[in-house]
Amino acid sequence: MSFQSIFCFCCIALSATFTLGQENTSPKQSSENLTGTWHCQFDSPFGLQTYHLHIAINDAGDATAHAEVDTRDEERKVEFVDVKVNNDSLSFAEVRQFGEREFRIEYSGERKGKDLAITRSFGERGGQESLATRELPKPPPKEDPAPVVEVKIDCLTKDAFEDSFLVGMAGDLPSRYSEEELKLAAEHFAAITPENCMKPERVHPAEDRWDFERTDALVEWAEKNDMTIHGHTLVWHAQTPNWFFEGRDPETIKRRMKQHIETLVGRHKGKLQSWDVVNEAINDGGNTETAKTENLRNSNWLQTLGPEFLTLAFKFARQADPDAVLYYNDYNIESGPKHASSMVLLERLLAEGAPIDAVGIQGHWRSGRVPFEDIEKAITDYASLGLKVSITELDVTIRGESGGQFGRRRFRNSAPPTVDDLNAQADDYARLFAIFKKHEDVIERVTFWGLNDRRTWRWGQHPLLFDGNNNVKPAYASIVAVADSDDDAAKRAPEPPKNVKIEEGGQGDYSAIVTEAPTLAGMTIYRPEDLSAFAGEKKLPVLLWGNGACANTTEEHKNFLNEIASHGFIILGIGPLDQLQQRNETSRQRTNSSQLVAALDWIIAQNADENSIYCGKIDTTKVAAMGMSCGGLQAIEISDDPRVTTTVVCNSGVLPSRSPMAAMPNLTKEDLKKFHGPVLYIMGGPSDIAYNNAMDDFSRVDHVPIVMTNLDVGHGGTYRRPHGGEYSSVALAWLNWQLKDDKASAKMFVGDDSQLKRDPDWTIDTKNLEQ
Helix, strand or coil: CCCHHHHHHHHHHCCEEEEECCCCCCCCCHHHHHCEEEEEEEEECCEEEEEEEEEEECCCCCEEEEEEEECCCCEEEEECEEEEEECCEEEEEEEEEECCEEEEEEEEEEEECCEEEEEEECCCCCEEEEEEECCCCCCCCCCCCCCCCCCCCCCCHHHHCCCCCEEEEECCCCCCCCHHHHHHHHHHCCEEECCCCCCHHHHCCECCECCCHHHHHHHHHHHHCCCEEEEEEEEECCCCCHHHHCCCCHHHHHHHHHHHHHHHHHHCCCCCCEEEEEECCECCCCCCCHHHCCCECCCHHHHHHCCHHHHHHHHHHHHHCCCCEEEEEECCCCCHHHHHHHHHHHHHHHHCCCCCCEEEECCEEECCCCCHHHHHHHHHHHHHCCCEEEEEEEEEECCCCCCCCCCCCCCCCCCCCCHHHHHHHHHHHHHHHHHHHHCCCCEEEEEECCCCCCCCCCCCCCCCCECCCCCECHHHHHHHHHHHCCHHHHCCCCCCCCCECCHHHCCCCCCEEEECCCCCCCEEEEEECCCCCCCCCCCEEEEEEECHHHCCCCHHHHHHHHHHHCCCCEEEEECCHHHCCCCCHHHHCCCCCHHHHHHHHHHHHHHHCCCCCCCCCEEEEEEEEEEECHHHHHHHHCCCCCCCCEEEEECCCCCCCCCCCCCCCCCCHHHHHHCCCCEEEEECCCCCCCHHHHHHHHHHCCCCCEEEEEECCCCCCCCCCHHHHHHHHHHHHHHHHHHHCCHHHHHHCCCCCCHHHHCCCEEEEEECCCC
16 A cells, blocks of 8 residues: 555544643743643544643743653653744644654644644644643543444354455554454454565665564564465555665666565565565556556656566565565556556566566455446456456445545544444445455455554544454454355346436437446436447536535436436436435435545546446546535535536535535635636525525636526426426536537527526526627
8 A cells, every 4th residue: 555654643633632730820921821731632543642741941932842642552752843932822843753754743832811722733634723721631531342233243254265265454463462452363364464564664774774573573473373474565666765776876776676675585485475576666547548558656666777677576576485476566456547557567577577476456445436347357357367366455444424534634533433334334345255256266365454443544434344442343244244155146247237217318319317337336327328429529528416415316306417418418426326216314325525526537437448338438528517505515616626627506605604514515715716617506596595605606706707597496496397497408508518619508698688688587697708
């Protein structure tokens, strides 16, 4: 995985509570009121951390700060740097060293009356504010160790699949793991991958210095517990010390690579079953053109040794241990242009005689969006080259309100998953393991990236088989059930997507259907049924649709969306197809704008995939962000994406202050600056509850063409009317104009004699509009 050491710092922008431990009632200079001992608590992936922070200011006004830090696993001392005081404000920094990598955590504080507002941040990952008081903090409430749902298992995963493939986990065991955790690991898993301790930065920090303490301990512990060991990783662009590349002389760097591999692999020769020889050498993303190439990452290895560095690494590893299975390991190589590039790369390595044996698909996926079809195809593609496959870093994060959102600019505390969350995750894991079992002749190993939901780089997103208290989750039972199922059932091909006809396919030139795709879970697709007409110059523009109430279904808008699709558009709407006719609890699940961006990524990849029905039929340069009410805010939220051509906001507008509703995007009027293309508002007149917000939006937007249209029908619009009612003709005219360059459609909006100006039922206001 990329940049895995970042997991150490999840704590730096989580919940913090500061209290002053020394009451002082005598009058002092304001800066002196900052002095004393403060107690700071941080919730982290590894439990509660308590900082005992001491601030002192001398007569000259110079300040110092230090702390003792208590955690579950250690006690350490911290000397803060760059301590500065300015009247009622202060700032300081904590610097932590991991190998040769230095990380800096910034703190600032300001008096607010008798309280102290503290903010801390880590680089660009945002920060969190906390109000400090003079009272000692109350002890944190005891974490409920009970599971969200009781799960009983009859068989261990490693035993369930012992005749199919190894089931493993990752971690730098046994160091800093509790006895309970070590017992859990040894009992349930048959293989182990070191998470960090064998990476170049950790094991070989300087050319003349090695640190084998943790690697040796891991090997000894694994052998004692009869676990297979997979080495991770020998050659990687990240977490590799700069000394490897000093001087930039190719022969010197080649020698350093060889000596590193010979020493590390040779030390554990015969004890490790396999190695990730090269990790993550392919660029992210890509397009139709890069898919024809290896699209290698511009790493120090590539810059100094050229593409040959991969072949060299595999040859050096084979020389160091002729019996080890040698892997190329990467993420997202199961889908899109990156998968195509991986095939180009592997074919070249094999042609050059690189002794590569297997491919590692990392498997960092998200519940509801696991690309099952792509995964299965990737396994068969790699097998066609004569290579084995492993799923090397598996985790399936939970989506929605309890998803944690690790990696966002602002960290959030981990909300417990709901039963629905856990069941959805269990279903995804079951489908994955059904694929793995189906291809057991190719799959060597399936390794979970972590032990439990606290021992994971995706802490807060509940991605693994055990919760943070080591309780078994439904996903565990669902996996075991796959192993127990009938082999023929496991090998059955997935059912083809269902197709639904709405209003006989609409009134446009292309009879529309409503469908879904296995690799775009949680989204409904509206499109022409016959795609053969869309090739060459005629292609389908893309519409991204968010629903009213940010609901997880397009049911309310199906007539409207179906009608638009029948005029030659493809619409990707939030919500599963099974909620289209009859809604249940699933329709009330929280949705977010990132689903629209993911859908756009998906359709672009499909357009480039020769095996997709959408290949070459999508106009990926013409994209509309659209939505109604809360979904309209989702459309605004993604309007800064450079791929969005136009935005259509229906019965919606940005609130004057942040919404108290958890499900609604937290936009401000500043977000209107995200518009970079023409904007259309379709509103329901003064009786529309969003009318004032929308009219205020219109008054503020001066930097792009914008049209405000109103039909006095209220907030519900005309979506449910036959073929979407009056809204459909306005939306279609706009989309034909903006996405198909149909100048005739502009007459609906442009000029004093526009069609809407002449229509007594509609009102229209425009700015910056030219035909």
